[in-house]
Amino acid sequence: MQSFTNILDSFKGISLQELDHVQLMNRIDTKFAFSTEQLFDFLTILQTDYNVLELENTRVHRYESLYFDDEQFSFFKDHHNGKTDRFKVRIRKYVESNVYFLEIKHKIKGRTYKERIPAETFDTIINKTYKEFLVKQLQEDKELVPTMWNSFQRITLASKTLNERVTLDFNINFHYQETERQFDHLVIAELKQENLNRNSPFYLLMKENQIRSYHLSKYCIGSMEIYGEEKLKFNRFKKKLLFLNKIAKNAT
Helix, strand or coil, rough: CHHHHHHHHHCEEEEEEHHHHHCCEEEEEEEEEHHHHHHHHHHHHHHEEEECCCCCCCECCCEEEHHHHHHHHCCHHHCCCCCCCEEEEECCCCCECCEEEEEEEEECCCEEEEEEEECCCCCCCCHHHHHHHHHHCCCCCCCCCCCCCCCEEEEEEEEECEEEEEEEEEEEEEEEECCCCCCCEEEEEEEECCCCCCCHHHHHHHHHCCCEECCCCCHHHHHHHHHHHHHHHCCCHHHHHHHHHHHHHHHH
């Protein structure tokens, strides 16, 4: 982590308030996966075109999430079956800020819409306030239950010239009850843009390094790792999961 800190010190830091103009609650997301070793090299290049979020005197931030689904894992199945109108629901803690939000991400026809309301803690039971919020967003009353915990560290970059952000997630952990999975060497990067721009410096950097975009959320990765084929069908995702595990295991 010290090496990450040294590299990030060369970036210009920006505050959460300065990041507000690229919040992008309605956006196009493009995901990439690579190793933490590659991230060291990429950060050195990216400092030319991006600033880094600094919060509570740190530039590497911790996130914790509790995900919800129904007993049939409908949210997971919608993604696996290629449904173009799908949701994810979670309570997320922004650790350095010590704030919680109930968040819902709605992906429809390639665009991601994010809505959230404040939460007090990791409530495992959907209360009346949460229920009203979720019914309004989902347009139906689903009986949701906790299905997975997730934690990771994140570096957030904001373009100096474009309306875009890049989040770089690593030290990714999934757990629920007695089952735990850790991806120590995997980085999941997400390019968040108002509209897809393949001339983005980050997009071009991925292209130069022959890193192709892929479509798989952390929630889906964790669900497969935690529950396995005994509980979930994920034939369409097997190659992607093998790819991510290969990155994690082959990193040195």
